[in-house]
Structure formats: structure tokens, C-alpha cells
Amino acid sequence: MDGATGLTGEGRAPLVAHVFPSFAVGGAQVRFAAIANHFGPAFRHIVVALDGDLACRERLRPDLDVMFPGVAAAKGAMVLNAWHYRGLLRAWRPDVLVTCNWGAIEFALANIVPVTRHLHVVDGFGPEEHEAQIARRVLTRRVVLRRTPVVLPSRRLVRIATDIWKLPPGVVRYVPNGIDLARFATDGGQRLSRRGSGGASWGGSRGASRGVLGGGYGGGWGQPVIGTVAALRAEKNIARLLRALAMLPSGRLVVVGDGPERGALESLSAALGVSERVHFAGHHRDTSGLYAQFDIFALSSDTEQMPLSVIEAMASGLPVVSTDVGDVGLMLTPENVPYVTRLDDAALTVALGGLMADPDLCLRIGAANLAKARRDFDQSAMFAAHAALWRGGCDSLAEAGRDAVAGVGQGAVVRRDAVAAAGQGAAMGLDALAGGGLDAAASQDAAAELDPTAVAGQDPTAVAGQDAVARQDAVARQDAVAGQDAVAGGGRDAVVGVRPAP
Numbered sequence: 001m002d003g004a005t006g007l008t009g010e011g012r013a014p015l016v017a018h019v020f021p022s023f024a025v026g027g028a029q030v031r032f033a034a035i036a037n038h039f040g041p042a043f044r045h046i047v048v049a050l051d052g053d054l055a056c057r058e059r060l061r062p063d064l065d066v067m068f069p070g071v072a073a074a075k076g077a078m079v080l081n082a083w084h085y086r087g088l089l090r091a092w093r094p095d096v097l098v099t100c101n102w103g104a105i106e107f108a109l110a111n112i113v114p115v116t117r118h119l120h121v122v123d124g125f126g127p128e129e130h131e132a133q134i135a136r137r138v139l140t141r142r143v144v145l146r147r148t149p150v151v152l153p154s155r156r157l158v159r160i161a162t163d164i165w166k167l168p169p170g171v172v173r174y175v176p177n178g179i180d181l182a183r184f185a186t187d188g189g190q191r192l193s194r195r196g197s198g199g200a201s202w203g204g205s206r207g208a209s210r211g212v213l214g215g216g217y218g219g220g221w222g223q224p225v226i227g228t229v230a231a232l233r234a235e236k237n238i239a240r241l242l243r244a245l246a247m248l249p250s251g252r253l254v255v256v257g258d259g260p261e262r263g264a265l266e267s268l269s270a271a272l273g274v275s276e277r278v279h280f281a282g283h284h285r286d287t288s289g290l291y292a293q294f295d296i297f298a299l300s301s302d303t304e305q306m307p308l309s310v311i312e313a314m315a316s317g318l319p320v321v322s323t324d325v326g327d328v329g330l331m332l333t334p335e336n337v338p339y340v341t342r343l344d345d346a347a348l349t350v351a352l353g354g355l356m357a358d359p360d361l362c363l364r365i366g367a368a369n370l371a372k373a374r375r376d377f378d379q380s381a382m383f384a385a386h387a388a389l390w391r392g393g394c395d396s397l398a399e400a401g402r403d404a405v406a407g408v409g410q411g412a413v414v415r416r417d418a419v420a421a422a423g424q425g426a427a428m429g430l431d432a433l434a435g436g437g438l439d440a441a442a443s444q445d446a447a448a449e450l451d452p453t454a455v456a457g458q459d460p461t462a463v464a465g466q467d468a469v470a471r472q473d474a475v476a477r478q479d480a481v482a483g484q485d486a487v488a489g490g491g492r493d494a495v496v497g498v499r500p501a502p
Contacts, residue, residue, distance in 0.1 A: 021103025130303035227294030232259030
């Protein structure tokens with residue numbers, strides 16, 4: 001259906017309006033599809049893709065009650081867009097509005113004087129914010145989200161939300177991601193049974209797994225297979241992985257996924273002389289069979305938070321080589337942490353080479369990752385948490401969220417200077433926007449074009465550029481192994497999947 005009016009009625013399932021910057025296949029979209037499919041008729045849905053891309057629609061059950069209204073947006077007109085979206089919310093009359101990431105902030109602004117209950121989900125940032133937060137966006141989030149539950153899947157995001165955006169701890173909801181472990185763990189078990197006896201070696205015994213990729217990929221090479229699963233976008237930095245491969249004397253790389261960077265990446269592989277060692281497998285709806293053909297999983301992103309692909313690799317019994325982004329170092333087993341590297345080609349090359357030199361170590365780390373995934377990342381806890389949020393049963397989640405914030409404050413090294421320099425007066429000066437609604441927003445234009453040089457009368461040089469706000473890497477974990485211990489201590493006893501952050 002193209003419309004979305006007349007959706008209320010006595011005794012009907014709750015109507016949830018989800019607003020995504022894009023509904024292309026990605027972590028947030030795949031997670032929503034899994035949750036919606038799990039609960040089926042228990043909820044009705046409106047899905048808005050602000051860029052018009054509905055590729056992830058293929059992952060939804062055909063019997064779901066879901067509508068996809070087209071929504072127009074004008075660039076550079078935040079307040080006007082918010083007024084338009086406010087009218088749509090009044091027409092749709094959802095039971096809850098769920099906005100996702102910065103790209104949906106205008107819908108959040110539209111509900112600042114509530115039309116309906118609101119949740120905001122943050123999964124990460126685009127390439128423009130992978131090194132430093134943008135001052136105008138920081139202030140907008142601080143004002144627009146200060147009274148709405150904000151759902152965060154990673155501890156680093158908890159730190160950013162509380163220490164940089166200055167959101168009240170009471171609105172923070174820490175809900176880790178989870179997956180259908182059985183689909184992937186079966187493949188991991190098959191790998192271990194094929195190669196776990198009498199010492200391991202590359203190739204040879206892997207012939208049984210060559211079918212999905214074809215052309216000999218995944219079997220019979222005598223070389224390790226490095227695999228990555230990602231949308232081919234700039235922030236995933238697959239180019240870094242290709243350059244690392246070019247510095248290794250052996251090994252094959254399988255890149256699963258598609259996106260706007262594919263052509264440039266194929267050209268780069270040719271320029272580096274590794275085309276014969278790289279297979280671009282394209283988009284696959286079901287990737288579980290592909291992980292079974294990898295020996296090592298690699299993540300080369302510039303920015304992530306709690307990537308589903310890492311959980312899938314762990315559930316498939318794989319060791320992981322990754323850049324040190326988001327919560328990756330906390331997600332992996334301690335044995336795997338030395339292979340989480342800084343964000344450069346040489347470090348990634350060294351980590352890959354270290355695992356490639358020791359097949360037995362790969363098996364041991366993979367088995368440990370598999371055990372940790374089974375313990376920590378089952379999707380049932382995630383399902384329960386999101387359903388509670390959609391239904392409005394947030395009290396226990398709020399308590400756990402406050403615990404997460406308190407835990408983050410212990411031992412976290414966070415640079416507060418730039419945001420603190422803006423002062424409490426800056427946020428208080430914008431209270432009219434939070435309490436006065438869109439009329440105040442239109443008159444102040446505070447959230448539309450917040451001028452960082454005007455914040456609390458600051459010297460422009462004190463607010464501009466990277467010194468305007470704390471860098472994301474300033475809230476990185478201090479010690480990965482210690483963080484692992486903290487996570488292990490948290491256990492699975494938290495309420496409906498919400499665990500305290502270390």
C-alpha cells in the first residue's frame with residue numbers, strides 16, 4: 001500500500017511508525033526486519049525511507065501488516081520539513097514513533113511537542129562524524145532528544161550520549177544487538193568438525209564448502225580465505241582491506257555485499273595487482289552459508305558501534321581481525337583482542353598475517369568466539385527489549401539504562417572540555433525549543449541551523465573544527481581485556497536484554 005491514513009481502531013495491534021534515513025540493507029534495517037518478523041501480527045508498521053530506498057523490504061515477512069508511504073523532504077529546510085512531518089504524524093496516528101539515527105532527526109523535531117510517544121535509535125554515524133562530532137548536531141541532539149528514550153546498542157554510544165550530547169541518564173536505554181545464532185553456529189560447528197582433528201592446515205579439507213561461492217572459492221586453495229560482509233560504502237573502508245591483502249604474500253579475500261563503492265574497489269584491486277585473489281560476491285540475502293567458507297573474518301571500517309557482522313562471524317566459529325571501532329574489542333573473546341588494531345593499513349596487515357601464520361590458533365580463537373556468542377548475543381533478549389519499548393513498558397529498561405550510564409562513568413576516560421565549554425547556559429538558552437515546540441523552533445531556528453560560533457558567546461575558534469566537541473575516539477575503551485571481564489561480569493541476568501555498561 002502507498003497510503004497510511006485511517007490506521008487506528010479498537011482492539012487493533014499497536015501501530016509503530018519507523019523512520020529510517022534509508023531502508024537499504026544495513027544493520028539497523030536488518031535488525032528491525034528480524035524483530036518485526038518475530039512478532040508478526042502483534043504489531044502493525046509504517047516504514048518511511050527518507051531516500052526512497054526500500055531494498056530491505058525483501059527481508060520482511062509477506063504477511064506483515066506494513067505500509068511504505070512516500071515522504072518528501074526538502075534539503076536544508078529542517079523546520080519546514082518538521083512541520084510537514086508533524087502533519088503526517090497527526091494523520092497516521094501511530095502508537096509510537098521510532099526514529100533512527102541523525103538522518104531522521106527532523107521527524108524527532110516534529111514530535112518535540114508530542115503527537116505520540118517517541119523513541120530514538122542510534123546505531124552510529126556517517127563518515128562525516130567518524131572522527132569528531134559536529135557541534136550543530138550535538139546541540140540539536142541535546143535539545144531534541146532530552147525527553148525521549150534513546151536506544152543505544154553499544155557502550156561507546158552510551159558514553160557519547162551522556163558525556164558529549166549531555167542527555168539525562170534517565171533517557172538512555174542500552175540494548176545490545178543479537179542474532180539468530182542457530183543459523184550461523186551450525187556452520188561454525190561444521191567447520192570445526194572438518195578441520196579440528198590432527199592439526200589444522202589451510203585448504204584441502206574445505207572442498208565441501210565451495211558450492212555457494214563457486215569457482216573454487218572456499219576450498220582446495222591451500223591458502224586461508226579472508227571474508228568480509230559489508231555494504232560497500234565509504235565508511236566501511238574496504239579499500240584498507242584490499243591494501244592490506246596486497247601486502248600479504250598469500251591469502252584470498254571474499255567481499256560479500258554491494259553498494260556505491262563497488263566499482264572503485266574493483267578498480268583498486270586491479271591497480272594493486274590482487275584481482276586474482278579477490279572475489280566480489282555481491283549482495284546475498286542469507287549470508288550464513290558464506291561465513292562457513294571463511295577462515296578469518298575481517299572488518300576494516302572507520303566507524304561502527306556493535307556490528308552484526310562481527311556477531312555473525314563469532315557465531316560461525318571464526319577469528320576476527322578488526323579495526324578498533326565501537327564495541328568490537330569488548331564483543332570478542334579476550335584471546336581475539338590482540339587482533340583488534342588501530343585504523344591503518346599496516347596494523348591490519350600485521351594482524352591478518354599473524355592469524356594466517358597459525359591455523360590452529362584460528363581454530364582456538366574461533367571456538368572461543370563461538371562460545372561467547374552463544375552466551376551473550378542470542379536475539380531473544382533483543383526481541384524482548386524492543387517489544388517492551390514499542391509497547392511502552394520502559395520502566396525496567398530505564399533503570400537498566402541508568403545502571404549502564406553509571407557503569408560507563410567508572411574508569412572511562414572522556415574528554416569533556418569542548419562540550420563543557422559551551423556551558424549549561426547554551427542548553428538552557430534553548431529550553432524554549434524543547435518546551436515551546438515548533439513555533440519556537442521556527443522563530444529561533446535553533447535546531448535548524450545551530451551556529452557553533454554563536455554557542456554561549458564562544459570565540460569561533462574555540463567551537464569550530466575538531467576542538468568543538470570531544471572526539472569519538474576519546475571515549476574509546478581503555479583496556480579491551482579488562483572490558484571483557486566487565487562484560488562477562490554483567491552476564492545475561494539484566495532485564496529483557498539490557499546490560500550495564502562497564
